[in-house]
Amino acid sequence: MTERGSVRARLARGFDPAELRRIKRLWVRHSIAEDRRDIDGLIATLAEGCAYEIVPTGQRWEGHAGARQFYEELFAAFPDNAFALSEIVIGPQGVFEVATLTGTNQGPWADVPPSGLAVSLEVLIYFPWDPATERFTGERIWFDRGPR
Numbered sequence: 001m002t003e004r005g006s007v008r009a010r011l012a013r014g015f016d017p018a019e020l021r022r023i024k025r026l027w028v029r030h031s032i033a034e035d036r037r038d039i040d041g042l043i044a045t046l047a048e049g050c051a052y053e054i055v056p057t058g059q060r061w062e063g064h065a066g067a068r069q070f071y072e073e074l075f076a077a078f079p080d081n082a083f084a085l086s087e088i089v090i091g092p093q094g095v096f097e098v099a100t101l102t103g104t105n106q107g108p109w110a111d112v113p114p115s116g117l118a119v120s121l122e123v124l125i126y127f128p129w130d131p132a133t134e135r136f137t138g139e140r141i142w143f144d145r146g147p148r
Contacts, residue, residue: 010093011093013092013093013131014092015091015092016092019092019131020090020091020092022134023090023091023092023094023095023129024090024095026045026134026135026136027045027090027095027127027136029041029044029045030042030045030127030136031083033045034071034083035082035083037075039068039071039072042067042071043064043067043068045135045136046064046067046135046136046137046138047130047133047135047136047137047138048063048064048133049062049063049137050062050063050064050066050067050135050136050137050138051063051066051137051138052066052067052070052138052139052141053138053139053140053141054110054141055140055141055142056110056142056143056144057110057111059110059111067138073107073108073109074109076106076107077103077105077106077107077108077109077114078101078103078104078105078106078107078109078119079103079104079106080103080104081101081102081103082101082102082103083099083100083101083123084099084100084102085097085098085099086098086099086100086122092129092131093128093129094126094127094128094129094136095126095127095129095136096124096125096126096127097124097125097127098122098123098124098125099122099123099125100120100121100122100123101119101120101121101122101123102118102119102120102121103118103119104116104117104118104119105117105118105119110143121143122143122144123141123142123143124141124142124143125139125140125141125142126139126140127139128140
């Protein structure tokens with residue numbers, strides 16, 4: 001799901017201020033669309049070959065249809081969800097953020113059945129940038145699943 005090539009190749013990418021502004025603007029558009037539950041707006045920020053992955057569970061959704069399914073499941077699981085951003089890094093490889101997801105768990109999510117309880121979960125999210133399409137190639141999401 002990340003840019004093609006090795007980590008070294010991704011690290012070698014130069015810092016073009018104009019490109020960094022484009023990445024930031026796209027991330028802002030993505031975040032606004034997510035806050036509005038605007039799935040079409042979210043899809044518009046993604047490359048066609050995008051993939052969404054919840055790393056701790058191994059779940060993966062591919063392409064625009066997969067991204068749509070991911071968001072439909074997220075919004076059904078947490079209809080009142082909110083993301084409080086605490087950290088962000090924007091670079092030529094994409095965006096990395098740390099946020100706290102809050103909401104009421106009304107549906108299954110990440111292989112866990114709905115609890116009906118309020119949730120507060122710190123998540124780490126990487127949005128890989130594709131310079132060819134000037135879109136994100138999806139998201140990789142990490143969180144602590146706690147004791148199992």
